Amino acid sequence: MVNPKRRDFLVAASVFGATAATVSARAQTYGNPDLPPEGAINAANNPATRRTPIGPQNTALADQFPSAGSPPATDVDGLPMFWASFNNAHKRIQNGGWARQVTKADFAISTTISGVNMHLSAGGIRELHWHLTAEWSIMTRGRCRITTMDAEGRASVDDVEEGDLWYFPAGLPHSLQGLGPDGCEFVLAFDDGAQSENNTLLLSEFIAHIPPEILAKNFNVPPDAFKTIPLSSKWIFQGQEPGTLAADRAAAHVVPGAAPVIFHLSRSKPRHSTAGGTIQIADSENFPISKTVAAALVTVKPGGMREIHWHPNADEWQYWMKGKGRMTIFDNGPKAVTMDFNPGDVGYVKKSQGHYIENTGTGDLVFLEIFRTDRYEEVSLSNWLTHLPPDLVAQHLNIPASTIKRFPRGGPGIVPI
Ligand code: MN
Ligand code: MN
16 A cells, blocks of 8 residues: 555655756856756746746736746845835825825835825915925926925025926925916925925924914014914815916015026936937036935836946935836845836835846836935946956956957946947
C-alpha cells in the first residue's frame, strides 16, 4: 500500500529538484542577475509555479499593477512602498469645493512633501488662512483667483490658469477662489510631509477665539461690530464670484507686480526637448520666490522614456497627471523595484536613488517631479558615463570603448533623443 503523503513528498521533491537544476543553469545571467534568481522567467518550465493567483483578489485593482504582479527579472524586492494615490484618498466635501490629500500619515516614505488635490466651484472660496509650511501649487483645470501678502506687507491678487504655478512662503496668509465658468482643480505641494490641509490656521477660528473687547480695541470699532461672525470654521464655502482682476486689485490697494507669486510653467521654454518629449523646470532661478520647492513638468511621448538618472540634492515627489507609465527605482543592497502609475497617482523617490520612467500607454505621459530644494539638480547616467575616459568605463562594464562612445552625451532628459 502506497502512503499518499509519502508519494506527494516524492513528487514535490522531484519538481523541486528539476526547478533547482533550472535555476542554477539560469543564475546570474544577463537580465536576471541575482541569487536566488527572482522573476517569472525562472518558473517558465515549472507549471506548478502558477503565475496568477486563484485565491481572493480584486482584478480591477490588480490589473493596474502588472509590474507588481510580474516584476521584471532584474527587480529585487526590498524598497519601502513608493506608490500612493489621490484616487482612493478620503474626500472632504463642503458646499463650494472639496479636497483630498496624501501626507506622511498614510504615505510613510514621503517625509519632505505632502500633497493636496482640491476643487473649488466658481465662486467657491478656500478660506483666508496660513500655515507653518510653504505652499507650491499647479493649476490642473480651470481658473482661480489667489490673494496673499509677503513678509514686507506687499499684497498681491492674481488670476491663475491651467498650467500656472503659485508659491506662498511659510507663514504668509492667503486665499483661493474658483472662477467661472466651472471653477478650478489644482494640486498643492507643502514642503513638509507632515503638513495636513486640516491643520491650517484659519481666519474664522482665530477671530472667534479673540474676546470682543480685544477685537474692538485692535480694529478701532465697537465690540458689537463682530456679533455676527461665524463661530465655527468655514474652510471651504460657496461665495460670490469676484469682479474683474483690476477692480479687485484696486479695492485691495495692490500694486501689480510688486511681489510676484505666480509662474506660467506650461508656457515656459523647455530645459530639455527631444524626440522623446520635454522637461520644463521651475525653481528659484526662473521663479525666484520658490525658495524651497523646485519642480519639473515632464512630458514623455509614446515609446519614450525619462532617462536613467538621480537627484543628488533632494527626494522627488511625483504627481502623475496624464497617461500611463512605470517607474523602476534602484538602491544599494541591491534593491530594484518597478511600479505602475496612472493619472492621480503619487510617487516618491529618495534622494540619489537611480530611477527611470517608461511611457507604457498609447498617448503622452505627463507627470510632475517636485523637490524640497531651491534648485533643480539631476545626474544623468549616460552623461556621466560619456564624460569618463572610455577605457575606464570599458573595464567596469566589459564592453568595448567604441560602444560607450555611442551613448548620448549631455543628459538628454528624455529618450529617444
Ligand atoms: Mn494654504
Ligand atoms: Mn527623477
